Amino acid sequence: MQEHVRDDAAFMGKITAGATHELKNVFAIVGESAGLLEDLLQAPSSRDFPHRERFLKALTSIRDQVRRGTHILTQLNRFAHGADSDAAAVRLRDMVENLKALSDRFLRQKALSLTFSGTQGADEVTIQACPVSLQRLLFTGLMALAQEVPQGGSLSIHTGAEADGVWCRLSGQAGVLDEAAVGAIRRCFEEEDVAALLQALSATVSVQGDGVLVRLSRSG
Amino acid sequence: MEMFRVLLVDDEREFVTTLGERLEIRGLTVRIAYDGPEALQALEAEPFDVVVLDVRMPGLSGLEILKRMKTSRPDVPIILLTGHSATRDGIEGMRLGAFDYLMKPIDIDRLLEKMREAVLGRTSTPAGGD
Numbered sequence: 001m002q003e004h005v006r007d008d009a010a011f012m013g014k015i016t017a018g019a020t021h022e023l024k025n026v027f028a029i030v031g032e033s034a035g036l037l038e039d040l041l042q043a044p045s046s047r048d049f050p051h052r053e054r055f056l057k058a059l060t061s062i063r064d065q066v067r068r069g070t071h072i073l074t075q076l077n078r079f080a081h082g083a084d085s086d087a088a089a090v091r092l093r094d095m096v097e098n099l100k101a102l103s104d105r106f107l108r109q110k111a112l113s114l115t116f117s118g119t120q121g122a123d124e125v126t127i128q129a130c131p132v133s134l135q136r137l138l139f140t141g142l143m144a145l146a147q148e149v150p151q152g153g154s155l156s157i158h159t160g161a162e163a164d165g166v167w168c169r170l171s172g173q174a175g176v177l178d179e180a181a182v183g184a185i186r187r188c189f190e191e192e193d194v195a196a197l198l199q200a201l202s203a204t205v206s207v208q209g210d211g212v213l214v215r216l217s218r219s220g
Numbered sequence: 221m222e223m224f225r226v227l228l229v230d231d232e233r234e235f236v237t238t239l240g241e242r243l244e245i246r247g248l249t250v251r252i253a254y255d256g257p258e259a260l261q262a263l264e265a266e267p268f269d270v271v272v273l274d275v276r277m278p279g280l281s282g283l284e285i286l287k288r289m290k291t292s293r294p295d296v297p298i299i300l301l302t303g304h305s306a307t308r309d310g311i312e313g314m315r316l317g318a319f320d321y322l323m324k325p326i327d328i329d330r331l332l333e334k335m336r337e338a339v340l341g342r343t344s345t346p347a348g349g350d
Binding site for chain 2: 021024025027028029031032033035036039040043066070077
């Protein structure tokens with residue numbers, strides 16, 4: 001990564017990480033306050049409290065949203081910390097979980113679902129790489145694929161290790177991509193900035209009828 | 221619920237007072253400290269069964285407070301509260317003698333379970349950030 005770009009990413013990461021930390025404290029206070037109200041409403045002396053059931057229902061909703069928001073913040077914080085270093089041991093499983101959480105909003109616009117199908121062979125597949133660059137590459141592939149699959153479809157990510165590297169397969173349902181779609185996805189990876197990203201990561205991409213296969217070399 | 225005496229240490233006043241109130245509803249005796257010096261003083265002066273300590277606080281850090289508490293009162297188990305980015309702090313805290321750590325926002329039932337384990341001397345079940 002170019003030095004000024006790396007500095008910009010590190011700056012963005014630092015500010016985002018700090019903000020997510022603060023927001024998590026906000027959620028903690030909201031969560032505890034909702035919990036306290038639930039405790040009070042559950043007390044025998046509150047049985048005749050007007051609208052008790054509606055209050056409890058609303059508090060359940062607050063608790064669910066706190067949990068949802070906390071999950072997003074946790075993943076955003078991890079993503080932000082990816083900019084701490086331009087070379088780190090990246091656990092693919094963590095990165096995919098991160099990608100899944102943070103791309104949800106984009107996928108929902110096409111009512112797409114994304115699942116992580118696990119890791120082939122081993123639980124822990126790691127590679128030394130720039131976390132932000134790798135995440136950007138996978139996000140690019142995911143968005144290119146999402147663009148081409150039909151509304152309401154399902155996508156999956158599968159990872160694995162091979163002799164001198166690791167791979168990550170982004171798939172739609174089998175046979176979901178026609179030739180035009182395959183061509184459109186390939187063109188995404190031929191764009192100058194994405195091609196540079198592939199080179200920087202020592203990565204290769206192949207696009208076929210069922211999706212995108214990203215390979216990263218350990219020796220690169 | 222057991223009648224534990226718990227010292228809660230956190231600079232987020234609204235969070236810790238609300239949490240304290242919820243623990244009191246469940247029968248615990250709660251003392252709150254908003255910073256390290258106040259917490260260390262309380263631990264010297266009063267008996268506690270367990271301490272719940274936030275890792276990230278301005279001034280004296282949670283880990284520094286933990287070290288001092290472990291020196292002055294090694295018998296009192298300490299449960300750390302960490303933010304999401306602070307898993308490393310939690311692990312470091314356990315190396316320094318903390319019983320376990322939980323990530324904020326906490327689930328009160330999980331905290332109670334963890335406190336019970338700590339006070340009754342059971343081995344901690346994996347929490348590592350809930």
